[in-house]
Amino acid sequence: MSERVWVVTGVSSGLGLAIAAEVARRGDKVIGTVRSLSKFPDSLREAGVVPLTIDFASSDAHIVEVARTALAVYGWVDVLINNAGNTTSNRPVEELRIEDIRSNLQVNFYGVVAFSQPFITHFRERRTGHIINVSSVGSIVNGPAWLPYTASKAALDVFTETLTHELKLFNVRVVSVMPGYFSTNIFQSSTDWREISGENGNNSSTMSKIYTDRVTQGYDTINELPRSHIASGQIGDPEKLATRVYELVTGTGLLKNLVPENGGKWEWNRVPLGPDCGVALGNRLKELKDNVDAFEEVWRSTDVEPERLKSFSRG
Incomplete structure (x- = not known):
């Protein structure tokens, strides 16, 4: 080909740099x-x-x-990787600034949808293409x-699901890749980032008193999360993630039999990356099933009676 x-x-760094390289x-x-040409890596x-700046x-x-x-x-594009994103603030909801939520949704979701729309048209007209959205284990395991x-990554996953349905007949594949904890500088984009200093870190007004x-x-999650992964010896490698993303698009390597052209299912549109992500998603699925089973009598009790269905001729 x-x-x-x-x-x-x-x-400029992290997963995007690894994938591009x-x-x-x-x-x-x-x-x-990149946001600025000064941030474009020489490598x-x-x-x-x-x-390209945006x-x-x-x-x-x-x-x-x-x-x-x-x-x-080049006159055409085959693959769009929506990787750019940030995290604004890591605080309890009571102490959040609403503008921080809006800011994350703008960069991680609204901006992604706007950027993707011309590519969607391009891929649909060519009847081929890949849209890979870099989501997170946090989109499901909150x-x-x-x-x-x-919240922004959960919205991104809904975007993936919607596009999967809309573009399947045009042979355009849409997938969310869902990293667990990888060695990137994503935390540094948070307004609450503090350098780790000693065992307990610095005292800071960004840490809740309640x-x-x-x-x-x-x-102090922004420091605790990295510490916990260092302690457990589980940190994802961006270069290995980049290889899996390449295989996802090309249908090679570990992904060879997991893509539609080689017998995989179009519905397999979430790719967990990292043992922490895979295990966490499995546990979350069990929790959801337990939740649904526990409330079965309740959710089965809310339909109209069969004899009243004739009153709903238009639904």
Whole structure:
């Protein structure tokens, strides 16, 4: 097959950088977005990755314009990786600023939808293409003190599910990849980020004076979460994630038999990445089933009686 064209958003560091580098190394063409050209890595420039600037907090019209610019670079695109995102604040809901929630939804969801729309048209018309949304284990397994981030990622998963249904007949695949804990600088984008200093970290006004339980209330979670993964010896490798994403698109390696063209199911549109993610999702599924089973008598009790159905001719 001839070389593909990929658009990868948020390539300045972390998962986006790893994905762009892996794809370029494999010989495909890559367009990588950053908020500022000063943040574009020299390593990607040397690998031939084309830089493109975009701020997902900007207007819808500007975001769409940049997407169209990306489509014009080579005249076509085969793969869109929606990776760019941030986390604004990690506080209990009572202590959150509403603007922090709006900000996360803008960058991680609204901006992604706006950027994707020109690609959706392009892929539909070509009847081929991949949209890979970088979600999170937190989109389903929600912990305390992460509402802005996890709400935006949950919305991103709904976007994936919706597009899967809408684009299947056009042979366009849409998937959420769901990383657990990986070694990136995502936490540094939080307004509550504090450098870890010693065993207990710094005292800071961003740590709640009321919600102080580290386990159930997420006290100091932005430092506790990395500490816990270091202690358990479980940290994801961005380069390995990048390889799995490449295999997901190309139907090779560990993903060979899990993609539709090789017998996989279109409905397999969530890809857990990291043992912590896989285990957490499995546990969450058990919790949901237990919840549904416990309330079965209740949810079965709320339909109208069969003899009254004739009164609902229009539903």
